[in-house]
Amino acid sequence: MPAAPLPVRDGLNPTRLRLPGDGAWPTVLDYLLARFPDDAARLRKKVDAAEVVAGDGAPVTPETPYRAHTFVFLYRDPPVESPVPFEVEILHRDEDLLVVDKPHFLASTPRGRHVTESALVRLRRDLDLPDLTPAHRLDRVTAGVLVFTVRPSARRDYQELFAQRRVAKEYEAIARFDPDLALPRTVRSRIVKPDGDLRCVEVPGDPNAETRIELIESRGGIGRYRLLPRTGKMHQLRVHLNGLGIPIIGDNFYPTLYDIAPDDYSNPLQLLARSVAFTDPRTGLPREFASRRRLTTWT
Known part of the structure; x- marks a missing residue:
């Protein structure tokens, strides 16, 4: 191209x-x-x-x-969008990387009806970084650590780091507590997204998705879980917890699909990209970045 x-x-x-x-x-x-x-x-x-x-x-x-x-x-005229009333917090910035703490409800990159109200466009505009590019992505409804490259010369190194699964990712989720569910465990399954469907499903076949699930603590019938994905299939964490009978609180896709008004921010998905860690491909040094956010259902 x-x-x-x-x-x-x-x-x-x-x-x-x-x-x-x-x-x-x-x-x-x-x-x-x-x-x-x-x-x-x-x-x-x-x-x-x-x-x-x-x-x-x-x-x-x-x-x-x-x-x-x-x-x-x-240049196409972007759609008129209502501002997402949450700020992107900067965790780290150097000549190669910008690492941020993305809020719930803000898209990572322009897509569909979420164009100017995306982390990428906001940060390019507010920080005057026109070459800013995502090294990976988070769903709009997921909060937490999001990594961008600042310079075109650094783009390939960090994008390949994520593409080749050389990044240790840790997520946190709040879901129903099932005392009969044996944890920790590793879930492996095959996840596909049928054409014309908004949701992903688990189907028979060779696994293409793997998640380790650990219970951190429980109280009042809900649990706080540590999720360690080895792969990055669409909706993987949401599908795996739903498959165990403990769907993530605030999930309007699993187990039941229902609409939420675009300006309804009252019940965010209780899923947080807690941290990422990797060996820097340009310096050889270990790096780790952690979110400062807390999931509201637990706090």
């Missing part, structure tokens, strides 16, 4: 479009108007302001001919 010839603006990357090979549009603008008919007026203004460019950085004009399989870059 070609590098974007437009810089990050207001914390957001430009949108990259690959012009399809089966089109009969005479110009690039005709294609854009056909693809985004509701944005016709804004697209014309962006073209007039030279804010739509080809892969080589040349501005697209109303007369620029359509060329199949080439790239076009432009």
Whole structure:
């Protein structure tokens, strides 16, 4: 993929479009108007302001001919979003890494209806770090330690660290206490996400997800659990605890899917990325970062 010839603006990357090979549009603008008919007026203004460019950085004009399989870059107008009323706390910053304590309800990166209200966009904008890139991700409803790379030269080293499972991750969760459930234990299962379904399920087959589960303490019918995932499948921790009959408190996906209003922050998922630890791939030194947050149900 070609590098974007437009810089990050207001914390957001430009949108990259690959012009399809089966089109009969005479110009690039005709294609854009056909693809985004509701944005016709804004697209014309962006073209007039030279804010739509080809892969080589040349501005697209109303007369620029359509060329199949080439790239076009432009800034799309982000959706109007209500601010998530929680701050991102900085745990560590150096020339290579930015480590933060992400709150519940804030997306890690732009996705779907959560674009400007994401940790990545906020931090790029507020800290003037346009090259900031996530080394890994947390679900929007999960709080805790989130690692970003600051410089492009450091990006690959730290992203591969997470991709190759060379990071020790510890999570904390609050869920029902079952005195008959033998812990600690290691859960191994195969987790898949069926097409068209928002939730993941465990199915027969070779395991692709592994979590060690330990009980830290219990009181009043609930338990505080330490979760040590060896893999990072989607919703893995939520699926594994639900499979044991102790779904995480505040989980609106497992065992039952139900809607929550976008501005309802009253019942956060009681799941926290407590810490990450690894050997720094650039210095060879051990590093560990821990969240300062506490899960509200327990406290």
